[in-house]
Amino acid sequence: xxxxxxxxxxxxxxxxxxxxxxxxxxxxxxxxxxxxxxxxxxxxxxxxxxxxxxxxxxxxxxxxxxxxxxxxxxxxxxxxxxxxxxxxxxxxxxxxxxxxxxxxxxxxxxxxxxxxxxxxxxxxxxxxxxxxxxxxxxxxxxxxx
Numbered sequence: 001x002x003x004x005x006x007x008x009x010x011x012x013x014x015x016x017x018x019x020x021x022x023x024x025x026x027x028x029x030x031x032x033x034x035x036x037x038x039x040x041x042x043x044x045x046x047x048x049x050x051x052x053x054x055x056x057x058x059x060x061x062x063x064x065x066x067x068x069x070x071x072x073x074x075x076x077x078x079x080x081x082x083x084x085x086x087x088x089x090x091x092x093x094x095x096x097x098x099x100x101x102x103x104x105x106x107x108x109x110x111x112x113x114x115x116x117x118x119x120x121x122x123x124x125x126x127x128x129x130x131x132x133x134x135x136x137x138x139x140x141x142x143x144x145x
Contacts, residue, residue, distance in 0.1 A: 002030030007118045080110035
């Protein structure tokens with residue numbers, strides 16, 4: 001839920017640098033909580049002799065995700081851009097006292113799409129999590145919902 005809140009926060013509140021820093025901090029804290037929780041669930045749900053394989057697969061899938069996500073985000077940052085004048089060349093042409101030099105930067109719409117994709121994946125994971133079975137820690141105890 002922390003990640004969902006962070007993405008929604010970043011979709012609607014990016015007007016100042018402090019809001020971006022706050023949203024990114026919440027996102028980082030949420031990811032830290034998710035990674036620890038996943039390891040705990042993973043180790044409780046596999047037999048002890050398979051713990052190494054399970055944590056190895058977790059690391060592989062996490063690395064695949066961190067490799068694919070920037071590429072997907074880069075695609076949207078390339079599709080949605082805006083031209084920004086970053087410099088002026090002091091050269092007179094006709095009535096223009098200087099020539100503007102433009103550079104393409106990702107627009108706000110690019111980040112909206114990226115954050116909405118994050119929200120969609122979180123909602124999909126919430127549905128999947130809802131259907132997970134309870135894990136028995138001891139033979140007589142069950143982890144509460």
